[in-house]
Amino acid sequence: GQNIDQPTEMTATEGAIVQINCTYQTSGFNGLFWYQQHAGEAPTFLSYNVLDGLEEKGRFSSFLSRSKGYSYLLLKELQMKDSASYLCAVTFNYQLIWGAGTKLIIKP
Amino acid sequence: EAQVTQNPRYLITVTGKKLTVTCSQNMNHEYMSWYRQDPGLGLRQIYYSMNVEVTDKGDVPEGYKVSRKEKRNFPLILESPSPNQTSLYFCASSLSGGLASYEQYFGPGTRLTVT
Numbered sequence A: 001g002q003n004i005d006q007p008t009e010m011t012a013t014e015g016a017i018v019q020i021n022c023t024y025q026t027s028g029f030n031g032l033f034w035y036q037q038h039a040g041e042a043p044t045f046l047s048y049n050v051l052d053g054l055e056e057k058g059r060f061s062s063f064l065s066r067s068k069g070y071s072y073l074l075l076k077e078l079q080m081k082d083s084a085s086y087l088c089a090v091t092f093n094y095q096l097i098w099g100a101g102t103k104l105i106i107k108p
Numbered sequence B: 001e002a003q004v005t006q007n008p009r010y011l012i013t014v015t016g017k018k019l020t021v022t023c024s025q026n027m028n029h030e031y032m033s034w035y036r037q038d039p040g041l042g043l044r045q046i047y048y049s050m051n052v053e054v055t056d057k058g059d060v061p062e063g064y065k066v067s068r069k070e071k072r073n074f075p076l077i078l079e080s081p082s083p084n085q086t087s088l089y090f091c092a093s094s095l096s097g098g099l100a101s102y103e104q105y106f107g108p109g110t111r112l113t114v115t
Helices: none
Strands: A004-005 A010-014 A018-025 A031-037 A044-049 A053-059 A061-067 A071-074 A084-092 A095-098 A104-108 B006-008 B010-013 B019-025 B031-038 B041-049 B054-057 B076-077 B086-093 B108-115
Touching: A010 A018, A018 A084, A018 A104, A031 A071, A031 B086, A044 A061, A044 A071, A044 A095, A061 B041, A071 A084, A084 B041, A095 B086, B006 B086, B019 B031, B019 B086, B019 B108, B041 B076, B054 B086
Parallel strands: A010 A104, B010 B108
Antiparallel strands: A004 A018, A018 A071, A031 A044, A031 A084, A053 A061, A061 A071, A084 A095, A084 A104, B006 B019, B019 B076, B031 B041, B031 B086, B041 B054, B086 B108
């Protein structure tokens, strides 16, 4: 079966750094997506990793290790608007398998 | 404006009454997909379409039908809705769904309640 695990909820302080982990066990792998979803809204794209290593995009970075079935999303200089759910998804062939998402709570 | 639209945004219906949720994109995307999102379960793929007249089942296709007669439209049909299909539904599209995976653009969602 397909399995993607993320922590259900995390809390961090405004201005700090937080790392959201994602582990996966899937029957295939083309790449891994991270999406952000604010409450009541549609998911929006953050990053896509195909090869091992770290990809940086402004305050957000995403890391992938294919041999370990592991990824993380790193958010720096946290802002209140970063309070949202962060969804990890693995793609292979034409399918996408999603994790349940990590709800990130930012405290002032 | 490039977008994915869904209608209706909210729908309350009764068990067994056939309904259709429409989805349309104006980006000339090949790949379209339907998801349902339930608390604690995340997004689950219902059906996807790689191009016109090409559709395939996702993880949870039971009780749903789709069609892709035109590139821009991908309606979701519930022939006989049941209460366990109460959920938040998202339509999404991307340039392609193949090995060169592209980001998906999501519609605003349709909140369906079946009583």
